[in-house]
Amino acid sequence: MASLPQTTHLFRRTSAPYPLTIALTTEPLSTTLAPFSLLVHIRAVSLNYRDVAMLHKGAYPSAASANEIPASDCAAEVVAIGSAVTQFQVGDRVAPICDVANLTGEERDAATLGLGGNVPGVLREYAIFEEEVLVRLPKYLSWEEVNVSLFSSRDPIKRRIDNFVRWINGLDVSELTKQCARRTQCANASMFAVLVCIAAGIRPIITSSSDAKLELVKKISPKVEGINYKKQPDTTQEVLRLTNGRGVDFVINNTGSASIPADIAALRQKRGTISLVGFLEKMKADWDPSLLLNLMAKTATVQGIQAGSKLDYKELNKFLExxxxxxxxxxxxxxxxxxxxxxxxxxxxxxxxxxxxxKL
Incomplete structure (x- = not known):
């Protein structure tokens, strides 16, 4: 067996004043693995808005540990395993889940332990993780591709949205071609969601302030519809036009609370879903709370989303494969x-x- 690395290069967030930066350093790496621990060589890291927002005062809504290793999403190769590890072998392609306390999605009393937030992240060459927080990655994807499939704090689409539950459990995709989804902004969650929608037979509508960005998104598939909200400020009317007056089945909102009234208005008449997954425009809103009556009238749901569970991640990878x-x-x-x-x-x-x- 080759000797294990004794040090690792990594980045840490700097201390105040803001804006913070990230600084490269070299630190010792434990060469003794606990029975259920694995040493992994990180091959690729993908960034989320969360990672950069933590560097800017007021941009991230939760407290992040000072001087912590940033980033939550990575693809890695197992280089050593503890004596009691049974699920993985050296050479396996793996990734840690973002919230290492979220294994099944039913841990209702467990505090969030988010990689790159309040626990060490993945922007480093080598890391040690417990077996229970790792999942196996699809073999057919490159390191860069498989790295962006992670159920990060911005990408938890499967199982938390009722429509996705149905198709992932085997509903005939031909029935789902009638469903529509609206994405706000051409950001990380939106782009990944577009691919999942297309694979599931769901028609996606995405919004942006840039025609150039919309054209790039449309190159993914002719099924993608785009709305420039600067040229068409009344996005709700455009959504209704594109759906022949029907509205969408669900909205993935990564901008924040300001657009909730428009999201509700864009939903179909009954049982639509709005998932709040981000805060690109922070959580500022100037609208009449009575507009929430429209939510009641449509018997719709607004749900907050953070990272998916280990179970979610495994089911997503199965779907991708x-x-x-x-x-x-x-x-x-x-x-x-x-x-x-x-x-x-x-x-x-x-x-x-x-x-x-x-890429590492």
Missing amino acids: EKEVRLNSIIDRTFSFEDSPAAFDYLWSGKHVGKVVI
């Missing part, structure tokens, strides 16, 4: 590990359309 979904079309740009600060700056600039990946 069955449909042979390729993810390279939603990778906007790839950076080297040494250029990680530039990757963070690029994501913060908002110029991206899709995922920003760091």
Whole structure:
């Protein structure tokens, strides 16, 4: 057996003043594995808005640990296993779940332990994880592709949305072609959701302030519809036009609470779903609370979403493999590990359309 690395290169968030940065450092790596622990070599990391928001005062709604290793999404290779590990072998392709306390989705009293937030993240060469927080990754995808399939804090689509529950459990896809989904903004969650919708036979509608970004998204599939909300401020009317007056079955909202009234108005007449998955425009809103009566009238649901569970992640990977979904079309740009600060700056600039990946 080859000798194990004794050190690892990694990035940590700097201390105040804001804006923070990330700094490269070298730290010791334990060479003694606990019985249920695995040492993994991280091959690719994909960034989420959450990762860069933590560097800017007031941009992230929750407290993040100071000087912590950032990022939650990675694809890794197992290089060593503890004596009691049974689910994985050296050479397996794996990834940790974002919330390491969320194994089944039923841990109702467990506090969130989010990688890159209040526990060490994945922007490092090597890491040690417990067996129970790792999942096996699809073999047919490249390191960069499989890395962007993660159920990160921005990408939890499967199982938390009723419509997706139905098709993942085997409902005939031909019935789902009648369903529509609205995505707000061309961000990470939206781009991944577009691919999942297309694979499931669901028609996606995505919004952006940029015609250029919308054209890039439409190249993924002719089924994708786009709305430029600067040119068409009344996005609800455009959604209704595109759906022949019917409205959409669900909305994935990654902008924040300001658009909730418009989201409700865009829903079909009964039992639609709005999932709040992000805060690109922060959580500021200036609307009359009485508008929530429309939610009651439509018997619709607004639900908050964080990271999916380990069970969610495994079922998502199964779906991707069955449909042979390729993810390279939603990778906007790839950076080297040494250029990680530039990757963070690029994501913060908002110029991206899709995922920003760091390759190790």
